[in-house]
Amino acid sequence: xTRLLVCPPDYFGIEYEINPWMRLSNRVxxxxxxxxxxxxxxxxxxxxGVTLERMTPVAGLPDLxxxxxxxxVVDCTxxxxxxRYPERQREEAYFEDWFRGHGYAVVTLEKALFFxxxxxxxxxxxxxxxxxxxxxxxxxxxxxxxxxxxxxxPLELVDSRFYHLDTCFCPLSGGDLLYFPPAFDSYGxxxxxxxxxxxxxxxxxxxxxLRFACNAVCVGKHVVLPSGCPATxxxxxxxxxxxxxxxxxxxxxxxxxxxxxxxxxx
Amino acid sequence: xxLHQETVLISGHIIDSLILAKVLDIILMMGGxxxxxxxxxxxxxxxxxxxxxxxxxxxxxxxDDILKAIQPHGACAEREADCxxxxxxxxxxxxxxxYATTHLPTQIRLHGQWIDVxxxxxxxxxxxxxxxxxxxxxxxxxxxxxGRIVVGRDGVRVTPLxxxxxxxxxxxxxxxxxSERPHHHIITDVAARMRQLREGHRQGQADSRVLLAGGPAxxxxxxxxxxxxxxxxxxxxxxxxxxALAAHDMEADLYGTSLGxxxxxxxxxxxxxxxHLRTIxxxxxxxxxxxxxTSGVVKQGIMAACVRHNVPVVMAGTIRDDGPLPGxxxxxxxxxxxxxxxxxxxxxxxxxxxxLHAVATGNLLPAxxxxxxxxxxxxxxxxxxxxxSFQAVGLVMDAASFLSELARLLGRSA
Numbered sequence: 001x002t003r004l005l006v007c008p009p010d011y012f013g014i015e016y017e018i019n020p021w022m023r024l025s026n027r028v029x030x031x032x033x034x035x036x037x038x039x040x041x042x043x044x045x046x047x048x049g050v051t052l053e054r055m056t057p058v059a060g061l062p063d064l065x066x067x068x069x070x071x072x073v074v075d076c077t078x079x080x081x082x083x084r085y086p087e088r089q090r091e092e093a094y095f096e097d098w099f100r101g102h103g104y105a106v107v108t109l110e111k112a113l114f115f116x117x118x119x120x121x122x123x124x125x126x127x128x129x130x131x132x133x134x135x136x137x138x139x140x141x142x143x144x145x146x147x148x149x150x151x152x153x154p155l156e157l158v159d160s161r162f163y164h165l166d167t168c169f170c171p172l173s174g175g176d177l178l179y180f181p182p183a184f185d186s187y188g189x190x191x192x193x194x195x196x197x198x199x200x201x202x203x204x205x206x207x208x209x210l211r212f213a214c215n216a217v218c219v220g221k222h223v224v225l226p227s228g229c230p231a232t233x234x235x236x237x238x239x240x241x242x243x244x245x246x247x248x249x250x251x252x253x254x255x256x257x258x259x260x261x262x263x264x265x266x
Numbered sequence: 267x268x269l270h271q272e273t274v275l276i277s278g279h280i281i282d283s284l285i286l287a288k289v290l291d292i293i294l295m296m297g298g299x300x301x302x303x304x305x306x307x308x309x310x311x312x313x314x315x316x317x318x319x320x321x322x323x324x325x326x327x328x329x330d331d332i333l334k335a336i337q338p339h340g341a342c343a344e345r346e347a348d349c350x351x352x353x354x355x356x357x358x359x360x361x362x363x364x365y366a367t368t369h370l371p372t373q374i375r376l377h378g379q380w381i382d383v384x385x386x387x388x389x390x391x392x393x394x395x396x397x398x399x400x401x402x403x404x405x406x407x408x409x410x411x412x413g414r415i416v417v418g419r420d421g422v423r424v425t426p427l428x429x430x431x432x433x434x435x436x437x438x439x440x441x442x443x444x445s446e447r448p449h450h451h452i453i454t455d456v457a458a459r460m461r462q463l464r465e466g467h468r469q470g471q472a473d474s475r476v477l478l479a480g481g482p483a484x485x486x487x488x489x490x491x492x493x494x495x496x497x498x499x500x501x502x503x504x505x506x507x508x509x510a511l512a513a514h515d516m517e518a519d520l521y522g523t524s525l526g527x528x529x530x531x532x533x534x535x536x537x538x539x540x541x542h543l544r545t546i547x548x549x550x551x552x553x554x555x556x557x558x559x560t561s562g563v564v565k566q567g568i569m570a571a572c573v574r575h576n577v578p579v580v581m582a583g584t585i586r587d588d589g590p591l592p593g594x595x596x597x598x599x600x601x602x603x604x605x606x607x608x609x610x611x612x613x614x615x616x617x618x619x620x621x622l623h624a625v626a627t628g629n630l631l632p633a634x635x636x637x638x639x640x641x642x643x644x645x646x647x648x649x650x651x652x653x654x655s656f657q658a659v660g661l662v663m664d665a666a667s668f669l670s671e672l673a674r675l676l677g678r679s680a
Contacts, residue, residue: 126311132338132340138278138285138338138339138340139342141278141279142277142278142314145278145279145314146314150312151279151282151312152279153279153283154278154280154285154340155283156288156339185288187283187284187287188283188284190284191282194282195282
């Protein structure tokens, strides 16, 4: 049974600009955002039978809704994020409280060792990948690798529009990889090719990558992704996945989509 | 090109991710150079790898730019600390954990400043003076109780050799030894260096001396005249040898034999085996080699040339020596000291036909001194490089042929 941590968008909005998607002038239609969020939750709970843990939203923390960046959870341990931008650093204490309150052993990283949680750490059961340069610091991965006894291949994110690894890279349950190659340099692309066989790679087209097709949530053979990505859906269906597209464009104004709005708990 | 360098560390899954390759590419693409040190590759997928990279650049600005460019990929400057020192517990004994030197240029960090270690030589310790401002390499036997000796590895850095500007055989800095490699170009390059150094020496430049360390096979093989000529023409400025080279050289002058063999006739001369003993006895009676030459008893040869041309000779004795000749230092620690004291200013070393003197001299030479080791037996140059003198170019050939060819290239008529 999959459990996801989510946070209702009561205070979601654009109050600062910390990625190329965010424009203070591009106002969020709050009512629409709330509807889209509930639509997403409905798919998880009703269609996929996912258990949702809901955090209490906090006024003044508009991005708390993006729980993928709370940290990373491995078994009963939670490593809490250290955000690069001060605007999001205030979220850390709330995420930490939530993990402690729910019985997780909490690991905190030294200050200035930036790490933005499951936004930048994704993987297959035996091999993880860490996105760095835009938000997380590459030096965090050796620490996590040692703690969790997993190989972590660092991948430099070279396009600021794809500022977290989960915006351009989505490992799927069957060993397949949905990703957008141009978000990585040639070193990163070669490293990916070394770990994921060619027939398991599902590269998404440019226009859909920019609609955050890769910011998808995979639950068993189901993949939940933002609407407007028919080619990606076709790729997934051809590999035997069932796709569930959800309109999430209000969250795209902030540079987030389906995956950013969830954190896998176990 | 003045070089600036910094050591960085990088760790994690840096191999399969190609992060290490990326960092090295960045260094090269920006115009820097690097040496990979202490590369440890994880033995399992989970185990991280790590590498120490020494980065060199032609200016501090370029070095800073490179460091800034690689820092986001996890390559961080090694934390710099002052070196640690401890007092020598007794005369002739280093503290535990003393830093053992290499013969490469070495610096230590004292009070936040990097200073050069003077008189560098392999297998010594580093003594810091009482004010903590200068440091030099020091043999174990020379340390006095309470002397401050560098311990551990923090705050010590060793600079790899730069390729010399000269595009000659020494530029390759490889001590591959083979009797099947052509000799001529090596001897030509040695001759070119000697010509250059003689010029510098004549102009009074301190750092332009040529050292020759040789064994008696030079005399037996027929290289005596060529070496004498090289000394007389001002191409050799310092001679290291043992009792035998000097004894047989003067035996040749007094009796025309070398260890009893007629040098001209090429056969054993009746009672010839006594000649070197009679030679040694005669010089002992006179009191010194200098006196034997200046009084006209010894007229020709290597020792005579050294005396007449003020070429210092350090003669180190061994346990099989006859006599020995006056001037031979029989205490090997004192002999080592005398050789060490004579080394500064040497810019080319020729180690010819002597295992003992070649290895002993190799031990004392900084890696920055171009060195040629000539022996008919390949094991001698191999032994020299195995013992750390990697800068030595090995030449498997007979001493007389080498010296004659060298002299010919430097203008001696055949």
